[in-house]
Amino acid sequence: MIEHYLDCRHEFGGRGPTAFDCWGQVRDVRANVFGWEWLPSYGAIADGDKRAFTEACVKERVAFQEVAATPGAIATVWRHRLCVHVGIVVLVDGILAVLETNPGSGPRWLSVADFERQYLKVIYYHDR
Template sequence: MFDPDKYRSVIWLKGGRAYPELDCFGIVNEIRRDLGLTLWPEFAGVTKDENGLDREARGLMSELAKCEPAAGAGIACYSAGMVTHVAIVVDIGGVLYAAECNPKSNVTFTLLSRFERRFVKVEYYQ
């Protein structure tokens, strides 16, 4: 069962991959680990700089299957035709949320419908 309280101590860190210092991709793998899912590549050092997130996310997505929102699914978020953010679907009390990590706000859990409105397009992958 997913425990959102663990993530209240997370601090956003650009390129962060080691709990409790995580960025948007770092939180995806940390939650996948806690859910007992296969971890995705670490992508150490990859950030949005020089389109690194877009490049690596598209490569990973080519190896995954698109899916409907479900707990543990990765979320690719597009702005201006590029993947500019990633998140993961979590189930809290039977309701699906997007778990994400951002500067200043650190980890947040947002209802999927509300989360999707912030981006031009979102896609879900398993």
């Protein structure tokens, strides 16, 4: 199910099918794995522009509610008042995990507990 995403490279502004940034990966998994509607691209947000990334996150979460980690939930990573990263909750061999991609590690999945240990503040949002 998520093997394709693990074979892709990380690329800022990447919207697939062979390269993704964190938001590009989240929106593609929601549409192509879960079969849900596409979220806006926001591909024009420059690498490192965390204020613009946060504004986009806040705009999208209006339609979402805060939840516990569940499949399809968007894992948002916060540093103070800035959203600095996102991933998506998936099931991997029966394990609740977060699929993410970033410049340092590229694409990977971490158990929810390991993802939460990796980042100081994680909030999950879901619109289903």
